[in-house]
Amino acid sequence: xxxxxxxxxxxxxxxxxxxxxxxxxxxxxxxxxxxxxxxxxxxxxxxxxxxxxxxxxxxxxxxxxxxxxxxxxxxxxxxxxxxxxxxxxxxxxxxxxxxxxxxxxxxxxxxxxxxxxxxxxxxxxxxxxxxxxxxxxxxxxxxxxxxxxxxxxxxxxxxxxxxxxxxxxxxxxxxxxxxxxxxxxxxxxxxxxxxxxxxxxxxxxxxxxxxxxxxxxxxxxxxxxxxxxxxxxxxxxxxxxxxxxxxxxxxxxxxxxxxxxxxxxxxxxxxxxxxxxxxxxxxxxxxxxxxxxxxxxxxxxxxxxxxxxxxxxxxxxxxxxxxxxxxxxxxxx
Numbered sequence: 001x002x003x004x005x006x007x008x009x010x011x012x013x014x015x016x017x018x019x020x021x022x023x024x025x026x027x028x029x030x031x032x033x034x035x036x037x038x039x040x041x042x043x044x045x046x047x048x049x050x051x052x053x054x055x056x057x058x059x060x061x062x063x064x065x066x067x068x069x070x071x072x073x074x075x076x077x078x079x080x081x082x083x084x085x086x087x088x089x090x091x092x093x094x095x096x097x098x099x100x101x102x103x104x105x106x107x108x109x110x111x112x113x114x115x116x117x118x119x120x121x122x123x124x125x126x127x128x129x130x131x132x133x134x135x136x137x138x139x140x141x142x143x144x145x146x147x148x149x150x151x152x153x154x155x156x157x158x159x160x161x162x163x164x165x166x167x168x169x170x171x172x173x174x175x176x177x178x179x180x181x182x183x184x185x186x187x188x189x190x191x192x193x194x195x196x197x198x199x200x201x202x203x204x205x206x207x208x209x210x211x212x213x214x215x216x217x218x219x220x221x222x223x224x225x226x227x228x229x230x231x232x233x234x235x236x237x238x239x240x241x242x243x244x245x246x247x248x249x250x251x252x253x254x255x256x257x258x259x260x261x262x263x264x265x266x267x268x269x270x271x272x273x274x275x276x277x278x279x280x281x282x283x284x285x286x287x288x289x290x291x292x293x294x295x296x297x298x299x300x301x302x303x304x305x306x307x308x309x310x311x312x313x314x315x316x317x318x319x320x321x322x323x324x325x326x327x328x329x330x331x332x333x
Contacts, residue, residue: 009046012055017062019187019221025057026217027189033057035219037081037120040112045125050132065119065221068092078223080119088113096228099176099252099331102235107172109244119220121173122184122200123212126274127246128156128167136207138164153310155248158317159273161308165203168271169211173223174201175252175270176235178278182225188218197223201275211274231256234330237270238319247271249316251303251323253331260290260332267328269303272320279303282324291332300325 016022026033034053036042037060045051059065065081070092078087084104087093094101107113125131130139130147139147148156148166156166177197184200186193195213202213214220233254237247250270256263265286269277282303289295303324307317 009049009052011046011053014055014057015061016057016059019062019064019219022057022059022062022219023188023217025055026219029055030216033216035059035123037123038083038116039120040116041120041124048132048134050125050134059119059219070096071227072229073227075227076225078118078225080117080220080222082118083114084116084118084121085110085113087118097176097180097225097233099179099233099235099254099327100173100225102330103172103176103237103250103252106235106237106239106247107244108242112244118173118223121171122177122220122223123214124170126167126211127170131167137167137204137209138207139166149310152312154312156310156313157273158304158307158309158313158320159269159277160203160275161273161310164205165211165274166310167274169201169273169275170246171201171270171276174276175250175268176233177223177225178268178276179252179254179266180225180228180231180233181254181266182223184220185222185224186214186218187221188215192221194224198276198278203274228254232331234327236323236327236330238323249319249323251320251327253324253327255286255291255328255331257291257332260292262286262289262291262332265299267299267303267324269320269324272307272316279324281305286328291328293329296325296328296332299328 014025032054036056036058066079069077088104182197235252237250239247252268254266265283267279267282282299285302286299300321304317304321
């Protein structure tokens with residue numbers, strides 16, 4: 001890997017003003033282009049020579065990718081280039097989509113909030129130190145041996161870690177969007193398509209794969225969150241420190257309730273698997289029950305029953321259990 005004293009590799013910078021122009025620019029240099037949203041992740045990857053694109057396509061000049069709209073019947077539309085600070089400042093988000101607001105509040109850096117975008121958060125690359133140190137997305141040595149299972153895996157996955165991916169999804173918004181049954185609009189050479197937030201995240205099987213279902217010539221344009229009338233929701237994150245850092249474990253919960261009784265539930269764990277990890281076992285454990293310390297604890301136990309910690313991260317099982325329990329209690333209250 002190039003030494004720190006070397007300069008960042010030169011690249012071509014493109015600034016389209018429509019999503020069609022952006023896709024055309026991506027298509028011209030397929031496989032050699034990266035999309036620039038807020039840049040908080042991409043620029044650090046380029047400085048460390050983890051990615052070396054020949055062209056950067058910035059989405060900052062595309063008006064249709066910005067802003068939010070809301071209606072009580074139709075729900076919330078978030079443009080992919082909407083910043084975290086705009087979401088945090090929105091009374092609508094805080095009032096109706098508390099799980100999203102909680103997750104954004106956890107990003108404590110004002111600089112990141114004012115630059116980082118909703119779409120960029122969904123598409124950021126893993127924070128795995130093997131990947132960031134140049135050992136590839138799957139963390140392998142020159143012989144092809146996976147370094148994570150027998151290495152320093154304190155912050156790696158406890159779910160979905162049968163291989164070859166051991167990193168955890170870094171997305172702050174992903175768990176909340178999945179629990180809120182959100183959908184994403186994606187635009188590419190063949191036009192527009194829509195996927196659920198749950199379908200968007202994928203576990204890579206090879207070094208050339210990405211962690212999300214987005215083609216090299218496609219961009220995320222909109223996040224569509226259904227109306228949350230009658231849905232109580234919250235996110236709870238467990239962190240090592242108050243300063244800017246990624247959680248060790250998180251849980252986002254959305255509950256449809258009658259009084260204290262749960263009619264339906266969606267529970268998604270974050271930072272514990274290569275994708276935001278939806279727990280149907282926890283959902284089943286709490287559905288039909290009145291929320292209490294005991295039923296929340298039972299759902300939390302169900303959420304981690306199938307966890308498979310690695311050699312140095314078994315502590316994350318308890319943190320995930322705590323996150324689920326507290327997220328349920330916060331949502332119900």
